[in-house]
Amino acid sequence: MRGAAQGVLEPRGRRPARRLADPALVLGALPVAVVLLDAECRFLFANSAAEQFLGASIAHLSALRLSDLVPADNPLFLLIEQVRAHDAPIADHDLTLESPRLRKTGITALAAPLPEDPGTIVLVLQDASAARTLDRQLAFRGAARSVTGMAAILAHEVKNPLSGIRGAAQLLQSSVAGPDLELTELIRDEADRIRGLVDRMEMFGEKPLARSAVNIHRVLAHVRRLAQSGFAPGVRFVELYDPSLPPASGNRDQLIQVVLNLVKNAAEALAGQANPEIQLLTGFQHGVRVAVPGSPHRLDLPLWVAVRDNGPGIPDDIRPYLFEPFVTSKSAGSGLGLALVAKIVGDHGGLVQVESRPGRTEVRLHLPVVPDEDADA
Ligand SMILES: Nc1ncnc2c1ncn2[C@@H]1O[C@H](COP(=O)(O)OP(=O)(O)OP(=O)(O)O)[C@@H](O)[C@H]1O
Numbered sequence: 001m002r003g004a005a006q007g008v009l010e011p012r013g014r015r016p017a018r019r020l021a022d023p024a025l026v027l028g029a030l031p032v033a034v035v036l037l038d039a040e041c042r043f044l045f046a047n048s049a050a051e052q053f054l055g056a057s058i059a060h061l062s063a064l065r066l067s068d069l070v071p072a073d074n075p076l077f078l079l080i081e082q083v084r085a086h087d088a089p090i091a092d093h094d095l096t097l098e099s100p101r102l103r104k105t106g107i108t109a110l111a112a113p114l115p116e117d118p119g120t121i122v123l124v125l126q127d128a129s130a131a132r133t134l135d136r137q138l139a140f141r142g143a144a145r146s147v148t149g150m151a152a153i154l155a156h157e158v159k160n161p162l163s164g165i166r167g168a169a170q171l172l173q174s175s176v177a178g179p180d181l182e183l184t185e186l187i188r189d190e191a192d193r194i195r196g197l198v199d200r201m202e203m204f205g206e207k208p209l210a211r212s213a214v215n216i217h218r219v220l221a222h223v224r225r226l227a228q229s230g231f232a233p234g235v236r237f238v239e240l241y242d243p244s245l246p247p248a249s250g251n252r253d254q255l256i257q258v259v260l261n262l263v264k265n266a267a268e269a270l271a272g273q274a275n276p277e278i279q280l281l282t283g284f285q286h287g288v289r290v291a292v293p294g295s296p297h298r299l300d301l302p303l304w305v306a307v308r309d310n311g312p313g314i315p316d317d318i319r320p321y322l323f324e325p326f327v328t329s330k331s332a333g334s335g336l337g338l339a340l341v342a343k344i345v346g347d348h349g350g351l352v353q354v355e356s357r358p359g360r361t362e363v364r365l366h367l368p369v370v371p372d373e374d375a376d377a
Pocket residue numbers: 261265266269309311312313314315318322327328329330332333334335336337338339361
């Protein structure tokens with residue numbers, strides 16, 4: 001962000017220029033506490049969420065230091081010290097902020113230096129204990145979004161030269177022999193591999209979702225056929241379906257991609273294992289609802305689909321980052337499979353839940369159904 005323009009931001013790119021809101025207004029609307037501290041930890045700024053969080057108005061805060069609200073031995077001060085020492089952002093989780101004026105537990109604090117103003121710290125405070133699962137789900141959607149911009153750059157900067165490299169290798173192939181031939185093949189194969197990766201990243205692009213009524217059982221059957229005739233020939237498939245399931249409201253191709261990624265992961269986890277089994281399950285469950293961003297409405301997610309395997313379980317070190325892009329335990333994995341699952345399910349307004357222990361890993365998707373038009377009458 002160094003050198004970023006102050007004030008009104010102008011988006012660049014193909015879309016016609018549209019004025020974005022003033023950053024101060026954005027900070028004010030942000031439902032996350034953001035404060036600015038000077039070199040002596042005096043409050044320079046607090047957005048309204050921070051005023052609420054700290055229980056004091058900005059007028060009051062501007063006369064205070066952080067140490068007036070939080071005891072000096074709190075790990076928060078260590079965090080701030082480290083940020084100043086390393087000149088880099090640092091996050092700390094599960095903090096307790098306890099003093100006569102403040103009583104908060106399970107706080108995530110993120111502190112970052114302000115390069116334009118040495119000593120000044122931007123501090124973001126978030127109560128992570130409330131609605132933790134949902135928070136994670138939303139965070140995962142955000143993680144997937146960060147790939148979007150990168151995919152566009154890669155597509156432009158990598159794909160075009162790559163076809164040139166591939167073509168050149170193919171031309172060389174006709175004029176060389178022996179070990180050199182192997183090298184040209186290596187260039188071609190590696191170029192194809194990178195192209196495949198970029199193609200997958202392009203799927204993170206923001207496109208409007210074309211929804212229709214999707215029969216989830218057909219989606220599952222399609223993926224099962226692909227798996228049995230392709231990447232999971234020796235695996236036993238068990239289908240446990242709710243036959244009265246109504247159609248999901250979604251995009252068939254994208255939902256196939258989601259289930260395919262889950263079944264691929266399950267099959268890969270089962271490689272080399274005795275009695276490999278993948279269960280595909282569906283069901284109907286009332287009471288799963290999520291907020292619809294930007295509206296007072298809640299979206300019902302009564303339909304669930306699960307992919308379960310009897311593999312070794314998700315490695316512990318990966319679990320907290322499971323849905324983030326490029327997180328993988330596989331030597332040939334790109335770590336984009338579950339990030340794409342989170343992105344697509346998020347676009348559908350749905351939720352992803354994961355449960356994993358040795359011998360039983362289940363990824364469950366909660367999806368909306370086609371609204372019943374007659375219900376209003
Ligand atoms: N069913 C599962 N059992 C055990 N571990 C799993 C399972 N599903 C996912 N994982 C773990 O989560 C990681 C991330 O999965 P993800 O699908 O995002 O990427 P990947 O499979 O490694 O690569 P890619 O899907 O891009 O080929 C995997 O590398 C694996 O460690």
